[in-house]
Amino acid sequence: MRVPAAPARLLADTDATHRAGGGATARTVVLMDTFVTIQVVAGSQLAGCEEAIERAFAWFRRVEAVCSRFDPQSEVLRLLDAVGAPIPVSDILYEAVALALAVALSSDGAFDPTIGHTLERRGFDRHYQTGATIATPIAPETRPTYRDVRLDPARRTITLRQPLILDLGAVAKGLAVDLAAQELAPFGNYAIDAGGDLFVRGLNPAGRPWQIGLRHPRHPDALLGVVRLTDAAICTSGDYARPSPHPGEGHHLIDPRTGRSASTVASVTVIAPTTVAADALATAAFVLGPRRGLQLLARQGVEGLIVTPTLEQHQTRDFGRYLR
């Protein structure tokens, strides 16, 4: 089973002389079509660490069961059972959809979770673990947009105004990381690396802010840059991570307004207090392009780096302070 290479990853810290006692407890599991690694510094000395890591992984499984559009039994696909009616949903699904819609609004539809069926027909239709293909026989009257999804905050219901598939990829993984981080909160120093979505807290085993390597968009084994980070989330989206199975059809970051792969950007990195915000905003900025994308990030008060296919770099004002 092949898992796509990560656009950003934790780097080991070379200076051994400042290694904190006990190193780190680390575990890696394949979840949500990526390698998820959890590292807790001095974990072996902390009571309850193993159990907390296990609970952290459990959040990934839970979010995946709710949000995966590749699993016919998932809660998000069961919304199709009653189009037009308000459906009571779990907290995970309600909040994930609410966040996705908020980003859709703030990006004027450049980010739009209602593109699930488009993605399915473009060949992004395979469950990463079972290999099973999903093909949903729906025929919406008009191209769905985020305005076709209605939420009732008092009753916690979701209503689809027409048949559509919600793609929560940009929100689910980030949300899972943030929930996992809650489990690890008692341990002051830890890192969660979920293949391009990372959350780091405190200091790494060498006693320094965590180092995250940003993959060069055109040279897979090289780095574009290195970020030093603590107490924050970082997410990198790249056009190289998931190419379409159909030749010539680009990659998975589709502009919902045109139905085509966004092509003015090669990679976006966002640093934000939460992983779900970093991921969703990175995806939106990717579609918006260097100028509008940067404006969106600035408006939302997060830091970001946008790299074009010609390797021009566009940074928000304070992004540079994170770069080594």
Added chain:
Amino acid sequence: MPIHSEPSSEGHERSDVRRPTTPGGMPQRKQGAGKKLANGVVALSSAAIMAVYAAGYFHTAAAEAGITSAAPTAIVASVATTPTATAASLLTPTPPATTAAPLASTAASTAATAATTATMPAATSAPLATATVVATATPTTQPTQAVAASATYKDGTFTGSGTSQHGGVTVAVVIKNGVIISSAITASNTRYPIARIAALPGEVVAAQSASVDFVSGATDSSMAFQTAVAGALALAKRS
């Protein structure tokens, strides 16, 4: 390559105001600064995470033992807590509104933790407090204070060579700001296809060292590669 900048927040903040930051951390903003952020995605996401975590949080062992679960940590609100009781009171318990069977939570033991909405105290306008709260009594080993980033390596491109009974490889390593940003096999006279160890340069970058996993079936070649990288890094080391 040209770098274009956008100021990181519009409106009321002057660009010459220096905001306190933790090293490598998010800058802290004053309360009330930038009303636009009040409904921003970041603030919404913090609230959402708290809501989901509070509703679904469980600790099976604790539940079975009748111990109230440890409290969720506020990402944004810096409220001092000792576990459970105090933090649980932050969350207004409401009867679950959903009739669908959501999370198979063995815990959800007490109704107190079944809150579906976390009321966020004025946190929306101060979303970036990095002084987060750790909500249990579990002792954590505090690592030594952050050390100023002292580069172990000089910047530049360094090469090293390694040989085995099957031939030799030369590897180049590029270092920038003390970090290995790329590595490549630049020459080889091995009897085997170099493809066998093609993944190793990437691992050098990830591991930031010569210590790469040996390729099964190509142990000698992996060792030659490792020797080459070690040689390059030795040249790069600051004396």
